[in-house]
Amino acid sequence: MLINQVKSGRLGQEYVCDAHPELVRAARNVGTVTSTRCPICDQADLRIVTYVFGHRLPAHGRCVSTAKEMRQLGARSDELTAYVVEACIECRWHHLLRVLPVGASRS
Numbered sequence: 001m002l003i004n005q006v007k008s009g010r011l012g013q014e015y016v017c018d019a020h021p022e023l024v025r026a027a028r029n030v031g032t033v034t035s036t037r038c039p040i041c042d043q044a045d046l047r048i049v050t051y052v053f054g055h056r057l058p059a060h061g062r063c064v065s066t067a068k069e070m071r072q073l074g075a076r077s078d079e080l081t082a083y084v085v086e087a088c089i090e091c092r093w094h095h096l097l098r099v100l101p102v103g104a105s106r107s
């Protein structure tokens, strides 16, 4: 819906392309490249970045790039939350795909 609004010109690109520089950097360096073209700029394939938040993790979250790292976090006793974000490194559009529990709350 948001995408349609951008395409029809009702919303300017600057309102949705506001990804934090750190997110764009993570997407470029460790993001999982998808085969989905950015729906906003059509200049790059979207990348998936997963951030994990928890009270013993950094306030800005831990960027998780490997399944091994995710398993290690999942083995922790504290409750964590993973935010899976798809991002475009060209126009900085980003979109929260899903939020899932990690760690103690999962078992």
Ligand SMILES: [Zn+2]
Pocket (backbone or CB within 6 Å): 038, 039, 040, 041, 042, 043, 044, 088, 089, 090, 091, 092, 093
């Ligand atoms: Zn884009």
